Amino acid sequence: MMSNELQVSLSFGKAPAAWGKDALLSFSEGSAKIHLDDNKVLFTQVQTAARTLNTMAIEAIKLIGTGWDNELRWAFSQGFYTAKRGLQSISVISVKVI
Numbered sequence: 001m002m003s004n005e006l007q008v009s010l011s012f013g014k015a016p017a018a019w020g021k022d023a024l025l026s027f028s029e030g031s032a033k034i035h036l037d038d039n040k041v042l043f044t045q046v047q048t049a050a051r052t053l054n055t056m057a058i059e060a061i062k063l064i065g066t067g068w069d070n071e072l073r074w075a076f077s078q079g080f081y082t083a084k085r086g087l088q089s090i091s092v093i094s095v096k097v098i
Contacts, residue, residue, distance in 0.1 A: 006061055043072065063076065
């Protein structure tokens with residue numbers, strides 16, 4: 001794992017209370033979890049989370065776990081891209097579409 005690589009997974013569970021009410025993202029060492037709400041548009045939630053992660057100057061992302069279908073991978077890359085920095089490294093591992 002690269003020193004600045006962050007593993008990102010999806011969850012339909014709520015974030016721990018320490019991250020705030022209805023938090024979209026939660027973090028642990030070397031990883032982030034996007035907490036999705038089934039009652040909202042998944043594409044938009046993933047894109048918003050990616051934009052938030054992009055502001056943290058993370059050089060590389062690894063999408064892990066289940067649920068990363070083509071639409072959500074596209075949403076993430078759209079959110080993680082900026083004209084100023086371009087597209088940073090995004091790799092996909094252990095993806096199992098649910």
